Amino acid sequence: MIAIIAEKPSVGQDIARVVGATEKKDGYMAGNNYLVTWAFGHLVSLALPGTYGYARTPEEELPMLPDPFQLVIRQYKSDKGMATDPAATRQLRVIDEVFSKCDSIIVATDAGREGELIFRYIYAYLGYTKPFRRLWISSLTDEAIREGLANLRDGKEYDSLYEAADCRAKADWLVGMNASRALAIVSGTTNNSIGRVQTPTLAMICARFRENQDFIPVDYWQLHITLQKDGDFRQFRYMENIGTKQAADDLYRRITTDMQAVITKVERKRGFQAPPLLYDLTALQKDCNIHLDLSAEKTLAIAQSLYEKKLISYPRTGSRYIPDDVMRQVPELLKQVISMKEFREYGKQADLSALTTRSVNAKKVTDHHALIITGIRPGTLDEKEQAVYRMIAGRMLEAFSPKCEKETLTVHATADGLDFRSQTTSVIVPGWRGVFNRTEDKEEDEESTNKGTAEFSELETVPITGRSLSQKKTTPKPLYTEATLLSAMENPCQREQSRTGSALPSAAGFGRMQTAGRLVADEEAREAIKELGIGTPATRAAIITTLFKREYVERSGKSLVPTEKGLHLYEAVREMSVADAALTGSWEKTLLQIEQHKLTTETFMRSIMAYTRQVTEEVLSIRLPQSPAGGIPCPRCGKGHIRIRPKVARCSNEDCGLLVFRRFLNKELTDQHFGQLFSSGTTRLIKGFKGKKGNAFDASLAFDKEFNVTLVFPPKKGGKSSRKKGAAD
Numbered sequence: 001m002i003a004i005i006a007e008k009p010s011v012g013q014d015i016a017r018v019v020g021a022t023e024k025k026d027g028y029m030a031g032n033n034y035l036v037t038w039a040f041g042h043l044v045s046l047a048l049p050g051t052y053g054y055a056r057t058p059e060e061e062l063p064m065l066p067d068p069f070q071l072v073i074r075q076y077k078s079d080k081g082m083a084t085d086p087a088a089t090r091q092l093r094v095i096d097e098v099f100s101k102c103d104s105i106i107v108a109t110d111a112g113r114e115g116e117l118i119f120r121y122i123y124a125y126l127g128y129t130k131p132f133r134r135l136w137i138s139s140l141t142d143e144a145i146r147e148g149l150a151n152l153r154d155g156k157e158y159d160s161l162y163e164a165a166d167c168r169a170k171a172d173w174l175v176g177m178n179a180s181r182a183l184a185i186v187s188g189t190t191n192n193s194i195g196r197v198q199t200p201t202l203a204m205i206c207a208r209f210r211e212n213q214d215f216i217p218v219d220y221w222q223l224h225i226t227l228q229k230d231g232d233f234r235q236f237r238y239m240e241n242i243g244t245k246q247a248a249d250d251l252y253r254r255i256t257t258d259m260q261a262v263i264t265k266v267e268r269k270r271g272f273q274a275p276p277l278l279y280d281l282t283a284l285q286k287d288c289n290i291h292l293d294l295s296a297e298k299t300l301a302i303a304q305s306l307y308e309k310k311l312i313s314y315p316r317t318g319s320r321y322i323p324d325d326v327m328r329q330v331p332e333l334l335k336q337v338i339s340m341k342e343f344r345e346y347g348k349q350a351d352l353s354a355l356t357t358r359s360v361n362a363k364k365v366t367d368h369h370a371l372i373i374t375g376i377r378p379g380t381l382d383e384k385e386q387a388v389y390r391m392i393a394g395r396m397l398e399a400f401s402p403k404c405e406k407e408t409l410t411v412h413a414t415a416d417g418l419d420f421r422s423q424t425t426s427v428i429v430p431g432w433r434g435v436f437n438r439t440e441d442k443e444e445d446e447e448s449t450n451k452g453t454a455e456f457s458e459l460e461t462v463p464i465t466g467r468s469l470s471q472k473k474t475t476p477k478p479l480y481t482e483a484t485l486l487s488a489m490e491n492p493c494q495r496e497q498s499r500t501g502s503a504l505p506s507a508a509g510f511g512r513m514q515t516a517g518r519l520v521a522d523e524e525a526r527e528a529i530k531e532l533g534i535g536t537p538a539t540r541a542a543i544i545t546t547l548f549k550r551e552y553v554e555r556s557g558k559s560l561v562p563t564e565k566g567l568h569l570y571e572a573v574r575e576m577s578v579a580d581a582a583l584t585g586s587w588e589k590t591l592l593q594i595e596q597h598k599l600t601t602e603t604f605m606r607s608i609m610a611y612t613r614q615v616t617e618e619v620l621s622i623r624l625p626q627s628p629a630g631g632i633p634c635p636r637c638g639k640g641h642i643r644i645r646p647k648v649a650r651c652s653n654e655d656c657g658l659l660v661f662r663r664f665l666n667k668e669l670t671d672q673h674f675g676q677l678f679s680s681g682t683t684r685l686i687k688g689f690k691g692k693k694g695n696a697f698d699a700s701l702a703f704d705k706e707f708n709v710t711l712v713f714p715p716k717k718g719g720k721s722s723r724k725k726g727a728a729d
Contacts, residue, residue, distance in 0.1 A: 001034070001035060002035070002102055003099050003102035003104070004034060004105075004106040004135075005036075005037055005038060005039065005105065005122070006037075006108045006109060007039055007041065007108075007109040007110050007118055008038055008039070008040070009038050011108070011308060012029070012036050013029065013036075014140060014145070016029035016031075016036035019031075020032030021035065026094065027090070028098050038091075039091065039095070039109065039118055040088065041118065042074060042117075043088045043095075043118070044071050044074065044088075045074055045075075045121065046069050046070070046072075047070040048075065051072060052064065058185075059620060062182055062620070063613055064178055065609060065612070071124060071125045073085065073092060074088040092125070099126065102130070103130070104130060105123075105128075105131070105132035105133070106134075106149075106152060107135060108135040110316070111134075111314065111368065112316055112367055112368065113164060113595075114165065114316075114538060116158055117165035120162045131155070132155040133152040134153045134154070134157065135152060136148060136153060138314045138369060139307070139313045140308065141375075144374075161367075163595075164591045164592070167591060167601050167604050168591055171196060171605075172197075174609070175196040175611065175612055175615055176193065176196065178615065179193075179194035179199075179578055179619050180192065180194050182194075182616050182620045183569075183619055183622070192550065192671075193546070193550060194578055194615075195543075196584060197543050198543055198546055198547065199569075199573060199579050200534055200583075200584045201485070202547055202552050202553065202566055202569065202579075203574060204485070204489075204581055205480055205547070205553055205562055206567055208479060208480050211476060212478070212479055217473040218473065218474045219472070219473055220471075220473070221245065221247075221248035221471050221472070222237060222469070223237070223238035223242065223252060223467070223468075224470070225415060225420055225467050226467070226468075227454065227465065228462070228465040229454045229462060230454070233452040233465065234451075234452035234454040234456070235422060236422040237421060238418060238420055245471075248469055248471075252467065252469045254418065255416060255418070255467050257464055258464075259416060259464050260415070260463050261420070261463075262414050262415075262461055263411060263412070263413050263457065263459065263462065264458070265411070265458060266411050266412075266457065267411075268408070268409050268410075269410070270428075271405075271406050273404040273406065273431075273443060274358060274403055275356055275358060275398050275402070276395065276432070277358065277399060278359045278372065278396065278399045280320045280370060280371065281300065281315055281538065282486050282489075282537045283320065284299060284315075285482070285483075285486055286483040286484075286486050287391060287395075287483075289481060289482040289558075290440065290481075291438075291440075292391070296486060296540060296541035297541040297545045298384075300316075302385055302388045310374055311376055311389060313368070313373075316368075316537060316538035317366070317367070317368040317371060318366055318368075318536065319366045319369055320370045321362075321370055323361075323369060324360060330372075330400060331355065333373055333375050334355075334400060335352065336377070336393075337373070337393045337394070338350055338397065343394065346434050350401065354402075355400040356402060371395075373389070397435050398433075398435045398436070399432075401435065402429070402432065403432070404427060404429065404432060404441075405427070405429040406426065406427050406428060407425070407426055408425045408445060409424050409425075409426075409455075425445050427446075479561065480559065481560065482560065489535055490533040490540075534581050534585050550565075551565055552565060552566030563672070576619070577614055577618065578615045578619065587608075590607070632678045632679055634678075635658075635678055635707070636656055636658040637651060637658070640652040642658075642674070644671055644674050647663070649662070658707055660674070660709055664689070664701065665691065673686065681702055682700055682703075682712065683700050685699070699711040699712060699713050700712040700714075
């Protein structure tokens with residue numbers, strides 16, 4: 001008998017159908033000499049500090065350095081503290097029963113670092129030593145499953161993948177648990193966290209916010225002239241930006257409409273814009289944020305759903321390339337793409353016999369190739385699933401389409417010894433840009449402020465028919481959006497091209513054509529240094545979500561803005577190693593080296609242990625802003641101060657008795673909620689309360705006259721807000 005274990009029930013049931021295990025049992029499928037079972041994600045994880053005796057860790061006992069680490073069944077946060085998940089316990093019993101009946105095991109968890117860790121932790125926790133083989137596939141079609149089962153690999157081939165995953169989990173435990181407990185000691189509350197990836201990401205958001213807020217714009221001026229010929233005109237710009245109003249006025253007075261300009265040079269250049277590479281997860285998340293206004297977390301969830309519906313390849317990929325054998329399937333897949341109503345018009349002129357192969361490079365394929373569709377026709381999809389599927393299908397069509405051909409016309413002129421220039425770029429053959437026809441695909445050289453289409457010959461003398469002087473200001477780097485933050489996390493060490501600075505914007509590069517060669521070089525350079533990024537394509541969405549949950553960051557339109565709480569933490573840790581994005585990126589690189597057998601786990605863990613000691617010491621030295629007398633003054637008695645604890649917030653005056661539970665109607669209140677309630681008597685609107693019947697609703701919390709907590713519902717149109725007494729869970 002052969003056991004097969006998948007990561008989720010839906011995947012396990014698909015595999016069971018393919019292998020002929022059609023008899024349904026409790027937690028597994030049986031038949032044709034197979035028993036197919038599944039996990040529910042991480043059923044087993046590293047034990048929490050309490051397991052090692054670190055219940056209430058005083059400062060002198062930090063850092064916590066378990067040796068060895070222990071595995072426990074998945075736990076969840078209950079009203080009485082951490083509790084073992086009964087569903088995980090039941091399924092582990094099923095897996096144990098299945099494994100005990102079989103001679104060998106086929107591992108069919110997701111083919112990646114986390115999928116490998118899910119199985120290995122279960123395997124180790126249950127104490128098995130039976131041999132296992134690996135099903136390594138990039139899609140869940142029946143054909144892919146059959147081919148994968150026919151080419152199973154020895155489980156030992158993935159030992160280094162597991163070791164990298166295990167090291168990452170332990171590193172996150174060591175840094176996160178110790179830094180967060182140290183932060184709890186210095187802040188007096190447990191509702192904060194510091195993480196190996198989380199905190200550098202917060203630091204990037206806060207640093208950009210501070211830079212944006214502190215930016216002082218500088219005025220500068222631009223001088224333009226207009227030349228006319230045969231009823232048409234062309235506007236020219238003075239070659240330099242002018243730094244003072246006096247200098248600008250002097251130059252403006254030098255040019256008059258009774259003067260003539262001489263055309264000194266006319267240059268036409270043909271250029272190309274290469275098609276984009278195929279999507280990896282991060283690139284998909286960025287584009288879905290830009291074009292569909294989807295968060296990174298939501299995009300990943302939708303992509304995972306499409307994968308489980310067998311419509312796309314494995315979504316948690318970090319590669320934007322495909323190997324040659326996959327390329328052989330592409331023409332047939334593109335036939336399906338151009339049959340979609342959104343791409344039919346473009347498909348009428350598409351030549352599928354001469355496809356661009358820029359995204360084909362087996363050497364650049366990591367664990368999984370780039371995201372592509374599988375060829376299975378979509379059934380019923382919701383609106384967002386359709387939109388993400390359309391993005392992936394359209395990107396395939398773009399990636400294999402011809403280059404965009406453009407022509408740039410640059411005309412130079414002089415007047416009274418001053419040099420002027422005009423540049424216009426026109427698209428000759430749209431190529432790949434015809435797939436979506438997006439304005440966002442334009443390059444910088446196409447955004448010309450010089451108007452007019454008149455054409456001139458070299459050495460021609462032309463009358464000046466107009467002049468103008470415009471005042472402008474330098475601008476700061478924009479605040480991060482999820483799309484630009486994902487780019488920064490992918491490559492935190494790369495210096496962005498600033499649009500600001502003490503110097504005025506230079507016109508030296510004005511009108512320069514960005515050639516295909518430069519575009520390719522930039523994009524391929526980004527691909528080459530991905531291993532220095534912070535987080536992985538699969539984890540970056542969760543990191544951003546954690547920043548929102550901790551109320552370190554909030555959205556302002558599409559921009560990510562730090563809260564006061566997030567800024568306080570940033571100011572405290574900004575100079576510390578725990579906030580260093582480049583250092584965190586180096587850890588990601590070492591994890592990759594473990595996968596590639598270039599670094600031992602012992603070397604990595606020694607470094608992490610030393611890093612943990614350093615981070616813990618740094619965090620314990622933090623001095624966060626304190627409330628008066630150590631807490632918020634009690635609004636009820638006025639004598640005591642509010643003490644915020646893990647489960648409650650209460651007055652320090654025992655005779656007062658004011659107490660508010662942290663958990664209220666199935667919602668976990670944050671320190672910020674407590675601060676609002678005790679300081680002003682009400683909170684801002686809180687989303688996600690649940691009533692007794694499980695219905696979700698939004699409301700504020702407020703005190704009534706007796707200082708009981710009540711719900712305040714937002715006013716209906718033309719009406720008043722209503723209050724309702726609530727009860728803590």
